[in-house]
Amino acid sequence: MYFLASCLVRILGRSFPLKKEKKLMIGYDAVTDAAILAGCRFFAGYPITPATEIAERMAEKLPKSGGIFLQMEDELASINSLIGASWAGFKAMTATSGPGLSLMMEGLGYAVLSETPMVIVDVQRVGPSTGMVTYPSQGDVCQVRWGSHGDYSIIAIAPASVQDSFDYTIMAFNYAELYRTPVILLMDEVIAHLREPLIVREDVEIVKRKRPSMPPEEFMPFMPKPGEYVQREMPALGEGYKVIVESTMHDELGYRESESHEVGSRTIARLWNKIEKNVEKIAKEEFYFMEDAEIAVVSYGCPFRSAINAAKTARKEGINVGVVKMITIWPFHDSMIEKLAEKVKAIVVPEMNMSKIVREVARAAKGKAKVLGVPKLAGQMHTPEDILVAIRSVAR
């Protein structure tokens, strides 16, 4: 765990002394503690298995930290109250699961177009529809990327442990502010209900919301600085700035422009580019045993844990296997996969769904390596053996 944490330090490019005291903590508690540490002071949610505990914890913790907890009448209300709270100046979060996420898609698109920072925790369970309520899944991994209508890009992060849940929640809040976008923390039922040792650090880097640096008459809430794609500065309602938040297509001032092809093209391109052109800054992954690997297991979330075990066993059998843990799923890190495909002869992608991200991997690998998906359905987690079988089949 210390190793994982120190890896993260390297990733974040910061050095700070790690406290070595460990706490035994459950996944959803790690998320709520981290959110409060990251500056979240507004939570709106609606009960849904297996994400309810996050709301319950926030109901207890947030008022004590000077924050606001609201239980809303449904998920539509939850996400839309986040939009309101975020524009009123709060860092805001909600937590839900598949059916709730489906209802949130309209609000998610609104947050994308209005460039509203927020964090949505999706504790994945088996779908479609009500599905299998108490079992884990990775079935929403494409929905978070493509679920709302229109063209946009988004950031999604997948924790694979309790420590990850803590660290990546902070990462999610930071990205939300840095790129002024909704960020999705793609948990699943297992990680949310898992108890593990956790190193709680207080001295992490927190990205604060930037206030406008220009006087109200010159400020444009959606106009990035030259050479950039994001206007980081965001005024709050009632601060004296002209704030027009609009779900219709708008220009850099926020004025409605629903008939101009030019303004529309510019805005859509910016929403896309602010994520996709920054992919090298946003995308994060960890590499395990990759130095001499001939086969790579690319994984995210729960299956990563089995992948590590499978790689160790494969190495005992004389197959040089490495593991890539994707921390960010979206934006998809094409260049990393391409480089990987040049290095190894095969890539195995275990997923707790019908095989979704494996398509992205195959696309990015450009035929330079064999790509094999290992689907696991209906709430089952991959055993190391499941992944080993796939490894052996491509090693031959």
Add this chain to the structure above:
Amino acid sequence: MAVNVRELAKKMAQDPGITSGHRLCAGCGPAIVMRHLMMARRKPTVVVNATGCVEVATTIFPYTAWKVPWIHNAFENAAATASGVVAARNKLVRSERFADDPDVEMDYDVIVVGGDGGTYDIGLQSISGAFERGDKFMYVLYDNEAYMNTGIQRSGGTPFGAWTTTTPVGRKIKGKLAPKKPIVDIFVAHKIPYAATVSPAFWVDEIQKFRKGLENMPSFIHAFGVCPRGWRVAENETIEVAKLAVETCVHPLYEVVEGEYRLTSVSKAIARNPSKKKPVSEYIKYQGRFKHLLKPENEKLLNELQRQIDERWNELLKKAGEY
């Protein structure tokens, strides 16, 4: 509908509608309500069930407790699903499609069953739409006053002062601060022909109202559903608590026929003889979710709860012309 116990017992032995063996908790109030609801059927019946305790616990794989056709949709759209069923049924009844087949019974009643979350909160919109269109089904709300299925989170039906996991009792904030939504009034405002409140403790009144609801659709029935698990009540006190809810006017029994309010059963007797009305402390002393209200330092909160109940009761008396 005249309630004849012997006939009802016979009917339920032959055609129970909902059977025993479901997984609802010991002492579950809504389980008793469902059984009474099935007693009131007048012809073949289809049940549309919103997500909630009753839906989950009556249909745990590989079993179902329902002996009638049953359809479950998501949380917010049971009424919309029923609208589709009713519209299609009406068309099929009139069509020639099944005219040759005497076994096909196309004329059936549609009953929607939803909990307080699915009615007060997420499902409100689809019920409102259906009542506005006049879709002929009976909506039965079993109100256990919180999201019990996900583990006791507050809902629009949770009363003032109650503890839930999302309205925890701390040093400063003590339970839910908002009052309960006046749900029957909301639907009465839709000008539906029949609305009523029922309690399983007064089951003759309850079954009669269910039948009236079926005879005057679209209709709305608000059933009181004691939840031993969520309210921290002993399993054997469900009926006692349901009875006290009526006697303290927390859940008065009345019906609204074509917009006219009428008190029934014990509530009518209390209106005629106010000395029969018990204080709310009688009702809450059985319930762990209210135990903080009985502490001396929280007397104000208890008084506020009593004030809200009295206010609603007096409003109701006025509406029913008993004032």
